[in-house]
Amino acid sequence: MKNDPVKVGVIGVGHLGQHHAKHYKNLSDCDMIGIFDVNDTQSTRISRKYNIPSYRTLESLINKIDAVSIVTPTKHHSSVAKLCIERGKHVFIEKPITQTLDQADKLLKIAKQKNVLIQVGHIERLNPALTALKPYSINPKFIELQRLAPYTSRGTDVPVVLDKMIHDIDILLSLVHSPVKAIQAKGLSILTNSVDVAHARIRFENGTVASIMSSRIAKNDVRKIKLFQRELYATIDLFAHTTEVYRVLENEKQGNPSALIEPFHYDEKSLYISYEKPILEKTDLLKVELKNFISSIIGTETSIVSGVEGRDALQVALKIQNKIIQDLH
Ligand code: NAD
Numbered sequence: 001m002k003n004d005p006v007k008v009g010v011i012g013v014g015h016l017g018q019h020h021a022k023h024y025k026n027l028s029d030c031d032m033i034g035i036f037d038v039n040d041t042q043s044t045r046i047s048r049k050y051n052i053p054s055y056r057t058l059e060s061l062i063n064k065i066d067a068v069s070i071v072t073p074t075k076h077h078s079s080v081a082k083l084c085i086e087r088g089k090h091v092f093i094e095k096p097i098t099q100t101l102d103q104a105d106k107l108l109k110i111a112k113q114k115n116v117l118i119q120v121g122h123i124e125r126l127n128p129a130l131t132a133l134k135p136y137s138i139n140p141k142f143i144e145l146q147r148l149a150p151y152t153s154r155g156t157d158v159p160v161v162l163d164k165m166i167h168d169i170d171i172l173l174s175l176v177h178s179p180v181k182a183i184q185a186k187g188l189s190i191l192t193n194s195v196d197v198a199h200a201r202i203r204f205e206n207g208t209v210a211s212i213m214s215s216r217i218a219k220n221d222v223r224k225i226k227l228f229q230r231e232l233y234a235t236i237d238l239f240a241h242t243t244e245v246y247r248v249l250e251n252e253k254q255g256n257p258s259a260l261i262e263p264f265h266y267d268e269k270s271l272y273i274s275y276e277k278p279i280l281e282k283t284d285l286l287k288v289e290l291k292n293f294i295s296s297i298i299g300t301e302t303s304i305v306s307g308v309e310g311r312d313a314l315q316v317a318l319k320i321q322n323k324i325i326q327d328l329h
Contacts, residue, residue, distance in 0.1 A: 003298050006030040006090075009065040011058065011080055013037045013046040015154055016094065017071030022050050023287045024069075030294045036061045062087050067117075067297055069290070070094065075157045078103035085110045085118070092293045094121040096166045097310035099158060101318055104311040111307060119293050119303040120310025122170040126288055128280040129236045130171060130225075132243040140175055142228045143210045148218035151191060155216070159195040161187070161321045162314075165214035169320075170305065170313040171225070178206035180316055187324035190217050200320045245276045 008030045010021045014037070024032040034053035037043035047054035055061035062068075062083070067090035070080050078098040081091050085107060097120050098104045111118045124130065145168040155163040180202055187198035197215040204210075223238035231248040247255075249272040255261045259274040295301035 003029070006294050006297050007033045007064060007066045008068065008294070009033050009055075009061045010035045010069045010071060011037070011061070011084075012070065012072035012076075013043055014039075014071070017069065018046045018049070019286055020069040020071055020092075020290060021046060021052055023284075023290050025050055025052060027287070027291055027294060029298060030067075033064045034061050058083065062089065065089060067293070068092070069293075073157045074099055074155075074162065078107065081107050081118075082110065085114055085116055088114050088116055090117040090119075090293075090297050092119045092121065092290070093307075093310065095123075095170070095310065096120075096158070096162045096314050096317065097307065098314065099162070101311070101315055104307075104314055108307050108311060117293075117296055117303065118307030118310070119296060120305045120307060120313075121289065122167060122305040122310065122313065123285050123289050124167045124171055124223075124238055125174060125304055126285045127238050127241070128283070129238050129241050129243045132278045132280055133175075133227075133234060133236070133245075136232065136234070136245060136247075138175060138227070138229070138232075138234075140227045140229050141208055143172065143175065143208070144226045145172065145210065145212045146222060146224045147212075147214045148220070148222040149216050150219065150221065151196075151217050156192050156194065159187075159198070159321055159324075160214050160216045161195060161198050161200075161317050161324070164216055165198055165200070165212055165320065166313050166317045167223075168212050168214065168225075169316045170309065172202070172210050172212070173309070173312055173316065175227070176204050176206070176208045176210070178204040178208060180319070181205045183316075183319050183323055185320045185323035186327060187321075188328075195321065195324055198320065198324060200323070202316070202320075241280050241282065243278055243280065245278075247274045247276075248272070249274050 043054040069092040182203045185200040187195040190196040199213045202210045225236040227234045233246045255274040259276045296303040
């Protein structure tokens with residue numbers, strides 16, 4: 001039996017939220033009911049642009065929907081999400097889930113009581129440059145993650161660790177399945193009164209070490225990962241959407257047919273290095289992410305990034321941020 005379409009809304013239709021509204025309008029299995037934004041001019045503009053009803057109050061939109069994307073600045077995620085969850089609505093919250101761990105834990109608790117879904121917008125998990133690693137047996141021992149972005153005032157309600165670095169923290173936690181053992185961090189303010197550049201060294205209980213660097217003051221966007229493990233080295237460019245994997249093979253027949261294979265000698269053994277650069281398909285990641293949210297509500301898929309995973313990434317981000325603040329004082 002076919003489910004009724006999920007009635008969906010979007011709260012906050014600024015830079016990113018308008019794209020949520022646009023995609024819901026075109027997705028199957030959902031009805032785009034309307035948008036709400038505290039900025040009337042913005043909500044009227046987006047309402048006209050995409051021919052979507054604009055609601056004058058949050059309450060009037062909530063009354064009409066089953067599920068909602070929350071795409072307000074981060075400082076409002078907690079209060080808006082709490083209201084929606086208490087009213088039994090499924091919520092897609094843009095990253096980071098909230099500003100504090102206490103807020104995230106409260107949302108998770110109420111969502112459990114109300115039996116509603118929380119999904120978090122850590123969209124990089126869908127990046128084809130990252131998903132290209134799936135065919136390989138990934139068990140990193142050292143990872144370097146770098147994210148630089150030109151300055152924009154959007155996102156400056158929180159430090160760079162919660163705005164930019166949290167993407168890489170979420171990726172890291174999805175690759176290293178071990179608890180965090182120790183964190184060292186350093187950061188500084190350049191343009192804002194908050195931390196604009198941050199570096200963290202994270203050691204996991206299984207011995208893996210990660211080095212993460214993020215800056216919101218840069219000339220160009222850079223989003224790169226270098227991953228090292230026994231007999232494998234991968235470079236991932238999340239911005240250019242490219243992945244390159246080098247592997248050691250004992251036998252040239254072990255390589256994939258598409259790989260370039262070069263012999264080398266080590267310790268009186270003849271070995272091979274295979275180089276693979278998978279061809280990655282370009283897709284609209286936000287569309288895929290929101291489709292997954294609707295399918296998770298219906299029960300045909302599971303959420304790519306759950307509320308708990310969003311909370312876990314926030315926990316590590318806040319530990320890094322606290323270390324930076326301690327170091328600054
Ligand atoms: P933005 O400032 O462009 O838009 C936010 C909108 O929310 C504005 O139109 C504002 O008027 C509205 N708003 C503010 N408070 C509100 C409230 N209480 N109720 C309803 N509307 C409210 O910001 P943005 O760049 O679109 O970012 C929004 C969120 O999306 C942030 O949490 C940010 O971290 C996240 N984000 C995620 C990604 C990603 O890669 N996943 C990228 C950009 C932004």
